[in-house]
Amino acid sequence: MGAIVSFQQLDAWKEAHSLVLKVYQVTQAFPRHEQFGLVSQMRRAAVSVPANIAEGFKRRGIGEKVRFYNQAEASLEELKYYFLLSRDLGYIPPSNDLIAQSERVGRLLSGLISSTERRR
Numbered sequence: 434m435g436a437i438v439s440f441q442q443l444d445a446w447k448e449a450h451s452l453v454l455k456v457y458q459v460t461q462a463f464p465r466h467e468q469f470g471l472v473s474q475m476r477r478a479a480v481s482v483p484a485n486i487a488e489g490f491k492r493r494g495i496g497e498k499v500r501f502y503n504q505a506e507a508s509l510e511e512l513k514y515y516f517l518l519s520r521d522l523g524y525i526p527p528s529n530d531l532i533a534q535s536e537r538v539g540r541l542l543s544g545l546i547s548s549t550e551r552r553r
Contacts, residue, residue, distance in 0.1 A: 440490035445541035449483040475515045481508035
């Protein structure tokens with residue numbers, strides 16, 4: 434495999450982008466009164482994950498790259514909480530795979546951070 438030249442080639446970004454699309458889909462069915470509350474917060478946190486991966490990818494310094502990838506991890510943790518809250522409020526079923534997919538994104542992000550740090 435050749436060198437990665439675009440953030441869109443990163444597995445962590447691909448999985449995070451897929452998660453964003455699922456968040457948008459599932460939150461369409463949330464109660465109307467949550468539109469400017471939980472829905473807005475979930476979507477913002479979800480979008481932040483692949484956006485920070487993309488921004489970190491373009492940073493030149495290893496430390497800067499890792500800082501943005503860490504921010505993506507933090508947004509992902511925030512999003513995981515919103516999934517738990519949504520489940521407990523009955524907005525998403527316990528069988529929903531959003532938490533499992535967020536765990537996959539987390540593992541991929543962890544691997545991306547590790548491989549980036551090894552380049553120091």
